[in-house]
Amino acid sequence: xxxxxxxxxxxxxxxxxxxALSDIALSVEHGQRLALIGPNGAGxxxxxxxxxxxxxxxxKVLINGLQINRKNLKKIRTSLGSCLENPDDQLFMPTLFDDxxxxxxxxxxxxxxxxxRVADALQTVGLAEMADKAPHHLSAGQKRAxxxxxxxxxxxxxxxLDEPDGSLDxxxxxxxxxxxxxxxxxxxxxxxxxxxxxALADRAVLLDKGRIIADGDAKKIMxxxxxxxxxxxxxxxxxxxxxxxxx
Amino acid sequence: xxxxxIDKFAYQDSPVHRLDSRVKFIVVLIFTAMVISLPRTSxxxxxxxAVGPFTILVLGKIPLRFAFKQILLVSPFVLxxxxxxxxxxxxxxxxxxGPFFWQTSLGWMRCFAILGKFAVTMLALxxxxxxxxxxxxxxxxxxxGLPKLLVIQLGFLYRYIFVLIDRAHHILRARAxxxxxxLGFKTELKIAASMLGSLLTRSIDTSERINIAMxxxxxxxxxxxxxxxxxxxxxxxxxxxxxxxxxxxxxxxRPVLQ
Numbered sequence: 001x002x003x004x005x006x007x008x009x010x011x012x013x014x015x016x017x018x019x020a021l022s023d024i025a026l027s028v029e030h031g032q033r034l035a036l037i038g039p040n041g042a043g044x045x046x047x048x049x050x051x052x053x054x055x056x057x058x059x060k061v062l063i064n065g066l067q068i069n070r071k072n073l074k075k076i077r078t079s080l081g082s083c084l085e086n087p088d089d090q091l092f093m094p095t096l097f098d099d100x101x102x103x104x105x106x107x108x109x110x111x112x113x114x115x116x117r118v119a120d121a122l123q124t125v126g127l128a129e130m131a132d133k134a135p136h137h138l139s140a141g142q143k144r145a146x147x148x149x150x151x152x153x154x155x156x157x158x159x160x161l162d163e164p165d166g167s168l169d170x171x172x173x174x175x176x177x178x179x180x181x182x183x184x185x186x187x188x189x190x191x192x193x194x195x196x197x198x199a200l201a202d203r204a205v206l207l208d209k210g211r212i213i214a215d216g217d218a219k220k221i222m223x224x225x226x227x228x229x230x231x232x233x234x235x236x237x238x239x240x241x242x243x244x245x246x247x
Numbered sequence: 248x249x250x251x252x253i254d255k256f257a258y259q260d261s262p263v264h265r266l267d268s269r270v271k272f273i274v275v276l277i278f279t280a281m282v283i284s285l286p287r288t289s290x291x292x293x294x295x296x297a298v299g300p301f302t303i304l305v306l307g308k309i310p311l312r313f314a315f316k317q318i319l320l321v322s323p324f325v326l327x328x329x330x331x332x333x334x335x336x337x338x339x340x341x342x343x344x345g346p347f348f349w350q351t352s353l354g355w356m357r358c359f360a361i362l363g364k365f366a367v368t369m370l371a372l373x374x375x376x377x378x379x380x381x382x383x384x385x386x387x388x389x390x391x392g393l394p395k396l397l398v399i400q401l402g403f404l405y406r407y408i409f410v411l412i413d414r415a416h417h418i419l420r421a422r423a424x425x426x427x428x429x430l431g432f433k434t435e436l437k438i439a440a441s442m443l444g445s446l447l448t449r450s451i452d453t454s455e456r457i458n459i460a461m462x463x464x465x466x467x468x469x470x471x472x473x474x475x476x477x478x479x480x481x482x483x484x485x486x487x488x489x490x491x492x493x494x495x496x497x498x499x500x501r502p503v504l505q
Contacts, residue, residue: 049459052463054459054462054463074467077462077463077464077465081463081464082459082463084456084459086456088407088410088453089456089459089460090460091406092403092406092407092457092460092461093402093406094385094402094405094406095380095382097473098382098472101472101473102461102466103464103465105471105472105473106464106466106467106469106471107465114473115473132258132382133258134380134381134405134406135406136406136409151464154464154465
C-alpha cells in the first residue's frame with residue numbers, strides 16, 4: 001500500500017526569491033497523526049499547500065502514491081482535504097449546508113448521497129442543527145468545526161489542518177481536540193501551540209527557516225526543552241497528558 | 248462582532264416565511280412595477296397599495312419599527328431628490344381630499360409621490376428580505392434564470408460584506424487608539440487612503456485563500472448546489488391573493504380614486 005504522503009527533496013521559493021522550503025523529505029504513513037511544529041514563518045503553511053498541490057516547487061510530492069500533477073490533481077484533492085487557517089476563508093457559501101455539500105457535489109455524487117454525507121459530517125462535528133444557518137451567524141468554535149465538516153463530507157483519507165486552534169478559547173480548543181482525536185483519517189496539523197500538538201500527535205516534525213530540523217516521536221521532540229527554545233518554541237505543560245487522556 | 252443584518256428576521260418561522268422565494272420575489276417585482284407606474288397625482292391609491300406589504304410584515308411577525316428604521320437608513324438619497332422637486336416645478340394645482348380643497352404646486356405633489364412610492368416599494372422589499380433567507384432568495388433567483396455568475400457574486404457579497412465591515416472596524420479602532428490630536432484634512436485624507444489600501448490588499452489575499460479553499464474541494468468552474476425549493480399549494484394561494492389585490496387596485500380602486 002502506498003504511503004499517505006511522500007515528499008522527496010522538495011524546495012520552494014516565493015516569487016520574490018525568498019526560500020520558503022528547502023530540501024524537504026517527509027514520509028507519512030496512513031493513520032498517523034503528525035504535528036508540523038515550528039515558529040512563525042517556518043514554512044508550515046507553505047508545506048501544507050504543497051501537499052495539496054497549491055504550491056509548485058522542485059522535487060517530488062506523492063499523495064497516496066500519486067505524484068502531484070495536473071492529471072492527478074482531482075484524485076489527490078479527493079483523498080486529501082485541506083483545512084485553511086481562517087475558517088472564514090473555508091466557509092464561503094450562504095449556508096452551512098451548501099458549504100458542506102460543496103465538495104461532495106463537485107465530486108459528482110448523487111443528490112441523495114450528498115445529503116447523507118452532509119448530515120453525517122455535521123453530526124460528527126456537532127452542528128447537525130445548524131445546517132440552514134449562515135456562516136456569519138456561527139461562533140468562532142462553531143466556524144472551526146464547520147470548516148472541518150466541509151472536509152469530512154468529502155471523506156478524505158488525509159486531512160491537513162493549518163493552525164486549527166487559532167483564536168479558540170480553552171473550552172472550544174478541548175472540543176476540537178476531542179473531535180480531531182475521534183477521526184480515523186491521517187492528520188497533518190500545522191501548529192505553534194505545543195500543548196495542542198502534544199494532545200493529538202504521535203509524531204512531530206520540527207520545521208524552521210524552511211528546513212526540517214527534527215522528525216520523530218512527538219513526546220520526545222516536544223519535551224526537548226533545549227531544541228524547543230532554540231527554535232522559538234516551548235515545551236508543552238503538564239496539561240498535555242491530561243488532554244491526551246481526554247482525547 | 249455582531250451586525251444588524253437586514254435579514255435578521257428571515258430565520259423566524261411564519262406562513263410567510265415558509266412561502267417559496269421565487270413566488271415572493273415575482274410578487275414583489277410586479278408590485279414594485281405597479282407602484283412605480285402610478286401617476287404622480289395618485290397619493291390616495293398609493294396608500295391602498297401600502298396595505299399589501301404592511302399585511303405581509305404583520306403576518307411575518309416583523310416589527311414595523313424595524314421596517315421604518317431600514318427605510319430611514321436609506322432615505323437621505325431619495326429625500327434630496329424629492330425635496331428638489333418643489334424648487335423647479337411651481338405650477339399651481341388644486342388638491343382635493345374628500346370635502347377639503349387646497350392650493351399647492353406640482354413640485355410638492357411630485358415630492359410626496361416620490362417619497363410615497365419609495366416608502367411603499369421599500370416596505371415590499373423589506374417584507375421580502377425579512378421573510379426570506381438570503382440563500383433561498385439566491386436559489387430562487389438562480390431558478391428564475393438569473394445568470395449563475397451574478398448569483399455567485401451576490402452570494403460572495405452577502406457572505407463577505409460582514410467580514411469586510413469587521414476589518415474596517417478594527418482598522419478604525421487601531422487608528423482611533425493612536426490618533427491623539429487633530430491631524431488636519433490632508434493628513435487625515437492620506438491616512439484614509441492607506442486604510443482603504445490595506446483593506447483592498449487584505450481583500451485580495453482573502454479572495455486568493457477562498458480560491459484555494461474552493462479548488463481544494465474540487466471546484467472546476469461549474470457552480471453546483473442542491474436546490475430545496477418547491478412550489479406548494481400555499482404558494483399558489485399567495486400568488487392568487489396577491490394578484491387579486493393588485494388587479495383589484497388597478498381596475499376597480501384606481502378609477503374611483505383618480
